[in-house]
Amino acid sequence: MRVAMIGAGYVGLVSGACFADFGHIVTCVDTVAAKIEALKAGQIPIFEPGLAEIVANNVKAERLFFTTSLAEAVAEADAVFIAVGTPSRRGDGHADLSYVYQAARDIAGAIGRYTVVVTKSTVPVGTGDEVERIIRETRPDAEFAVVSNPEFLREGAAIADFKRPDRILVGSEDERARQVMTELYRPLYLNQAPLLFTTRRTAELTKYAANAFLATKITFINEIADLCEQVGGNVQDVARGIGLDNRIGSKFLHAGPGYGGSCFPKDTLALIKTAQDHGAPIRIVETVVAVNDQRKRAMARKVIAALGGSVRGRTVGVLGLTFKPNTDDMRDAPSIAIITALQDAGARIRAHDPEGVEQARLVLDNVDYVDSPYQAADGADALVIVTEWDAFRALDLRRIHALMARPVVVDLRNIYRPDEMAAIGFSYSSVGRENSAG
C-alpha cells in the first residue's frame, strides 16, 4: 500500500517509519523544509530509541521517503494520515485544530483515486466530521473516506508500542475504508493485536478517555502517597496490594511528582472542555487536572522542608529534567514547576539530564547545567531525583555522599530504598514512604 504521512513530528515519523518497516511505501510530508532536508540526510530531529535505525533501513530499502510536496505524496496514496500537532489553544484549553484543518484543505486539493484520510492526531469528537466537510466542500467529486485511528504511543517506547499494540482502534462507518485499514495493519493483525472497529466519533472519544483514565490512575496513587506519608504507610506496597487485583491492574500506579508530557496535560484539558461544551462535565477529570497542577509545586515544598524550611542561598542538585526517561521532551515536565518554585524561594539550581539539556535550556533560565550526576551533587545542599533515568538507579552513593555539602536526598521517583540511604548516612525523603535520617 502507498501511505502519505502528513506531519513528520513525533507521531508521524514513528508511524511512517513503522508502516514502511511492514513493507508499505511511505512518504512523510512536512512544511518545514529544514526538517525534511535533515531527514533526507539521515538526521532524526527527536530522541526515540530505535527510530534512527528503522528510518535508515527503510530509506535504504526505498520504502520511506521525505518531501515538502504534499500534493505529490497524496496523489499517489491509498491512505493519507494526518499526524500534525494539536496543541492546547492559548487561553481556553481547547485543542487547536488549525493544523489539522489546513492539512485537510491541502489534501482535498491533491486527492487522486479513492483515498482513505486518517486522523492520527488526537482530535476532539466531531473533528472527523469537519475534515470530511472541508474535503467534500473543496472537492465534491473526490472519492474518499475519513477515518479516526488514534495512536497510543508512549515516548521512549514508541516503536515497541506501534509494533506490539494492546489494540488498534479504527473509527469508520465506511466498509471500503475498513478494508484498507485492515490491509495496512495486517502484520499486526496477524500477530493477534485486536483490531477494534467503532464509529468515528467513538474512536475519537476513546483516545481521550484512555489518556484521562491513565492520568486519573496516576493522580489517585499520588494522593494515596500523600496519605501514606501522614499515616505511616508505604505507597509501593499499597500499589502492589491493589494492582494485583485484575480489575485494577498494576500499571500506572507509580507515585511521583505528577504526570507531564505532550499528551496527558493537553488531552485531559481538551476532554474537560468538550465535556463542558456538551453539558456533560467530567468532574473527576477536572479534579485530576487541578490536583496534578498543585502537586508539582508541592514537590518544591517537600524539598524546602527537607532542608529545614528554607532553600535561600542553598544549592540544589537536580537529577533528571525531562518529563520521563528515554526522551528529550520537556513539555509540561514537572521539573519546570519544581525548579522555578525552588528558584523563587532563593535556591541555586545545578542540574543534570542525559538527553534533555538542550530542550531544558529553552524553558529554564539561570540553571547551571552539568554533565554528570556527580557534578550535580558536588557541593550541593540537597539532591533531588526528578526523573527516573536508568543511569540514576545505580549511582555510587558513597561518592555522592562524600561530594555533597549536606547529605540530603529527595527522591521523587522512589528509586532508592530508605534503609539503604540511611545506612550510608543520607537524610532521605521520597514519595509515600517513611523518611529516614542517617
Ligand code: UDX
Ligand atoms: C502517554 C500515553 O501512555 C500514550 O498511550 C499516549 O498516546 C500519549 O501519552 P507518554 O506521554 O509518552 O504517553 O508517557 P507515559 O509513559 O504515559 O507517562 C506520562 C506521564 O505520567 C509521565 O510524566 C510519567 O512520569 C507519569 N507517570 C506514568 C507516573 O507518574 N506514574 C506512572 O505510574 C506512570
